[in-house]
Amino acid sequence: xxxxxxxxxxxxxxxxxxxxxxxxxxxxxxxxxxxxxxxxxxxxxxxxxxxxxxxxxxxxxxxxxxxxxxxxxxxxxxxxxxxxxxxxxxxxxxxxxxxxxxxxxxxxxxxxxxxxxxxxxxxxxxxxxxxxxxxxxxxxxxxxxxxxxxxxxxxxxxxxxxxxxxxxxxxxxxxxxxxxxxxxxxxxxxxxxxxxxxxxxxxxxxxxxxxxxxxxxxxxxxxxxxxxxxxxxxxxxxxxxxxxxxxxxxxxxxxxxxxxxxxxxxxxxxxxxxxxxxxxxxxxxxxxxxxxxxxxxxxxxxxxxx
Amino acid sequence: xxxxxxxxxxxxxxxxxxxxxxxxxxxxxxxxxxxxxxxxxxxxxxxxxxxxxxxxxxxxxxxxxxxxxxxxxxxxxxxxxxxxxxxxxxxxxxxxxxxxxxxxxxxxxxxxxxxxxxxxxxxxxxxxxxxxxxxxxxxxxxxxxxxxxxxxxxxxxxxxxxxxxxxxxxxxxxxxxxxxxxxxxxxxxxxxxxxxxxxxxxxxxxxxxxxxxxxxxxxxxxxxxxxxxxxxxxxxxxxxxxxxxxxxxxxxxxxxxxxxxxxxxxxxxxxxxxxxxxxxxxxxxxxxxxxxxxxxxxxxxxxxxxxxxxxxxxxxxxxxxxxxxxxxxxxxx
Numbered sequence: 020x021x022x023x024x025x026x027x028x029x030x031x032x033x034x035x036x037x038x039x040x041x042x043x044x045x046x047x048x049x050x051x052x053x054x055x056x057x058x059x060x061x062x063x064x065x066x067x068x069x070x071x072x073x074x075x076x077x078x079x080x081x082x083x084x085x086x087x088x089x090x091x092x093x094x095x096x097x098x099x100x101x102x103x104x105x106x107x108x109x110x111x112x113x114x115x116x117x118x119x120x121x122x123x124x125x126x127x128x129x130x131x132x133x134x135x136x137x138x139x140x141x142x143x144x145x146x147x148x149x150x151x152x153x154x155x156x157x158x159x160x161x162x163x164x165x166x167x168x169x170x171x172x173x174x175x176x177x178x179x180x181x182x183x184x185x186x187x188x189x190x191x192x193x194x195x196x197x198x199x200x201x202x203x204x205x206x207x208x209x210x211x212x213x214x215x216x217x218x219x220x221x222x223x224x225x226x227x228x229x230x231x232x233x234x235x236x237x238x239x240x241x242x243x244x245x246x247x248x249x250x251x252x253x254x255x256x257x258x259x260x261x262x263x264x265x266x267x268x269x270x271x272x273x274x275x276x277x278x279x280x281x282x283x284x285x286x287x288x289x290x291x292x293x294x295x296x297x298x299x300x301x302x303x304x305x306x307x308x309x310x311x312x313x314x315x316x317x318x319x320x321x322x323x324x325x
Numbered sequence: 326x327x328x329x330x331x332x333x334x335x336x337x338x339x340x341x342x343x344x345x346x347x348x349x350x351x352x353x354x355x356x357x358x359x360x361x362x363x364x365x366x367x368x369x370x371x372x373x374x375x376x377x378x379x380x381x382x383x384x385x386x387x388x389x390x391x392x393x394x395x396x397x398x399x400x401x402x403x404x405x406x407x408x409x410x411x412x413x414x415x416x417x418x419x420x421x422x423x424x425x426x427x428x429x430x431x432x433x434x435x436x437x438x439x440x441x442x443x444x445x446x447x448x449x450x451x452x453x454x455x456x457x458x459x460x461x462x463x464x465x466x467x468x469x470x471x472x473x474x475x476x477x478x479x480x481x482x483x484x485x486x487x488x489x490x491x492x493x494x495x496x497x498x499x500x501x502x503x504x505x506x507x508x509x510x511x512x513x514x515x516x517x518x519x520x521x522x523x524x525x526x527x528x529x530x531x532x533x534x535x536x537x538x539x540x541x542x543x544x545x546x547x548x549x550x551x552x553x554x555x556x557x558x559x560x561x562x563x564x565x566x567x568x569x570x571x572x573x574x575x576x577x578x579x580x581x582x583x584x585x586x587x588x589x590x591x592x593x594x595x596x597x598x599x600x601x602x603x604x605x606x607x608x609x610x611x612x613x614x615x616x617x618x619x620x621x622x623x624x625x626x627x628x629x630x631x632x633x634x635x636x637x638x639x640x641x642x643x644x645x646x647x648x649x650x651x652x653x654x655x656x657x658x
Contacts (some may be wrong), residue, residue, distance in 0.1 A: 078653050082644035090519025090639040152619050192633040241565045245627050259613050281598050294610035301617045307625050309655040312628035
């Protein structure tokens, strides 16, 4: 059995050779006085600069540090997934490696974790460019709140604290890490949002562009579909199929009553009926998958001892 | 294990899938034996056969007579899947470097040295890129077109994916899932997992006779392979992005066309017996079906989430606990 620690702070980094030394030193300075056992899991996401060498050079002075090297650049969400898989903490804190998150906020996150499963940071005074970062983020967050009803102002803030047992049961994959709050709400988790500091980037380069916003919105749609329909997929497919079935009946019956039988409307009616049937069949396949995954893929309803 | 006495970490395991077309197995085995002996390399040859064709069996018996304990024949029954056969062979292979070799004359056996050297220098996979030789102009043109198409589909440049001669670190075949015909695209799959994949120009075997014309079915399979590579390289984790995108394009164009027809109808043009009316309805229906299939893909992923790990850790470095001589512990993935 792997040795556990009370707290894991996980940081994915990519080409941050100028920042990692200050980041690790800053984290150690904040965490050591807490008198909890902790580890710093820094995941290098295939950096092409000297990030790994700098980090390895810190191992002697900061024995709590674990440096995870990925075989290539997999992107932030997969690096975060690696960090969460490797972290051994009862509490897991995630943050960015660009020094824009403030390690000094971590004790406050931990205090708020009493009575919550997730504490999410809110960069109320965000130090980023307006057009490329703040405005797209503001639009995306408004949209996410409106669509999902999850009352979080800043989904994109990486600085978050989780109960380890909770985050491990979510079975995250791919880009789902961006939507932990939405998935957490779907499982009945208690989420608290707290204001955190945000500093302007002083070294290194930002790796995000505006194109990320569109990907995030597409993924948000997927996540919402999954949280609504994962327990009974056939309902979703029936929801698509039913209008086609109704339209098929109308296209078949109405012209026949009004003008008499025509080959065009009959063809349309038949095609619409086939589409409805196809949707229902796909829905049945979804149910089969749901059932087939039950032994290993699904758990009993999540609950908490009160 | 019978062979374990002579096998060591520096042993090379040569995997050779043998199917019905393999008429030169014994000659190739002999060439390997001569070359390895000359170079002083220890090796084992694993012939992975899915056929009970008497000619092939005779060839294998001949090869076995010449090579003794260095050759192992693994007979698979009821399996035609070369990817699965290669994976099974890799599980049995005992060398730290694996060379895959087709059971036909492809590249000169001496060229394997360059591939093995590449792996020893640190690459995970080194694949042979056949240079001009026995190949005719028509064959070269086809091959170049196919490789360019695959490179675009995969987003990674390779000159000769059709070559089956490759050397690799044994951990590659343990981690890259192979099935069906996908062993052909091993370089793409391995690179996707973060392995260092290189191509090395290699001279063709003097007796190599690549076919210029294949059966139409082969071209169809290759075209489907290009599509599959495109899909697995970009969308296996985001099926709704692809199917939803296609579906939205269909549904929007269908809706626009329906709107145009509705406007015409309001202008007094009769609609009831115009076949053109079928097209937009068809487009909208197909759009929603495509979308539904995309969502089904997402559901499959969601249900399988616990098994999905798309990253690869190459090493974890941490300080050694007190009492250790080394200051740093590194565990490699």
